[in-house]
Amino acid sequence: MKWDEAAETAQELIPIPPIMAPFARLQSEKIARHKGLDRVTAGVVGETVKVYREFMGKEKFEELKAFLEGRGPAPAMEEELFFSDENALYHIDVCYTKYGENTQEVRNILKDMLQSVKTVCEEERLTEIMADLAPVALHGASRFSVGMTGCPNCCVSPYLKDFGIILQHRVDITDAECTQCGECLKMCFDTALRLTANGPVIDRDKCVMCELCARDCPTGKLVAGKRGFLVIAGGSGARNAKLAAPVERFTTKDRVLTILRNAIGKLRKAQTGDTLKKIIDREGAKALR
Ligand code: SF4
Numbered sequence: 001m002k003w004d005e006a007a008e009t010a011q012e013l014i015p016i017p018p019i020m021a022p023f024a025r026l027q028s029e030k031i032a033r034h035k036g037l038d039r040v041t042a043g044v045v046g047e048t049v050k051v052y053r054e055f056m057g058k059e060k061f062e063e064l065k066a067f068l069e070g071r072g073p074a075p076a077m078e079e080e081l082f083f084s085d086e087n088a089l090y091h092i093d094v095c096y097t098k099y100g101e102n103t104q105e106v107r108n109i110l111k112d113m114l115q116s117v118k119t120v121c122e123e124e125r126l127t128e129i130m131a132d133l134a135p136v137a138l139h140g141a142s143r144f145s146v147g148m149t150g151c152p153n154c155c156v157s158p159y160l161k162d163f164g165i166i167l168q169h170r171v172d173i174t175d176a177e178c179t180q181c182g183e184c185l186k187m188c189f190d191t192a193l194r195l196t197a198n199g200p201v202i203d204r205d206k207c208v209m210c211e212l213c214a215r216d217c218p219t220g221k222l223v224a225g226k227r228g229f230l231v232i233a234g235g236s237g238a239r240n241a242k243l244a245a246p247v248e249r250f251t252t253k254d255r256v257l258t259i260l261r262n263a264i265g266k267l268r269k270a271q272t273g274d275t276l277k278k279i280i281d282r283e284g285a286k287a288l289r
């Protein structure tokens with residue numbers, strides 16, 4: 001599709017993380033197509049801006065905008081959210097939070113968790129255990145994999161890792177007024193939320209605890225409440241791929257680390273060639289509690 005020069009310039013100035021820029025271009029072309037246009041105009045890009053502002057939340061969007069306009073600092077890319085240790089037979093992958101996504105509060109929670117997970121892996125001598133379990137020459141797939149995400153979007157696929165830690169955000173309904181603006185409905189992709197004359201109602205069985213509905217509620221009727229962790233284990237994206245199974249939902253950091261120690265304990269007693277996936281196939285995910 002063709003692009004007007006003014007549209008190209010406006011597109012480059014959309015305050016989004018660089019990793020999202022190609023998608024934002026496709027979004028503009030989608031909007032143009034839906035309008036029956038054969039080119040992207042500056043007006044179309046204006047609509048793309050609104051779409052991303054809603055998607056990313058006002059706080060994050062304004063932070064990036066301030067940076068692009070030279071009024072604020074660069075979004076944080078904190079070293080502590082990157083794991084790299086070529087002497088370890090485990091790998092810990094953190095979601096896009098490591099590139100400055102999410103709020104500082106969420107980044108701090110993940111930084112703290114990553115540090116603790118590393119400590120547990122070191123204390124339990126996980127590298128030696130994984131080396132002893134490997135049936136062939138040690139290589140990348142001999143590593144124990146951990147995936148950590150700041151929300152249930154699950155970028156970095158924790159469901160395909162040996163051990164997954166997913167931060168969950170419970171949304172509370174307060175006594176504040178609901179103006180029926182519908183902002184919350186737009187953000188609930190899981191149809192867990194409905195609006196009644198008395199305000200929002202959440203189906204807790206369907207809710208994945210992403211907190212997106214609360215993020216931009218203008219009155220505070222919906223607010224982010226307590227946070228917890230969903231722990232999953234036994235996933236694999238390799239041979240005989242399998243999704244990790246839930247071990248414990250909305251649990252505390254201490255419990256996450258206890259479950260991790262239990263998982264490593266199982267591996268310590270396992271036979272050559274065993275993996276956490278095979279152990280969970282035999283014993284069930286609850287055996288890690
Ligand atoms: S709960 Fe908040 S976002 Fe949802 S309709 Fe009411 S005021 Fe709007």
Ligand code: SF4
Nearest residue numbers: 188207208210211213
């Ligand atoms: S927290 Fe629950 S109700 Fe709110 S948007 Fe996410 S899934 Fe929907």
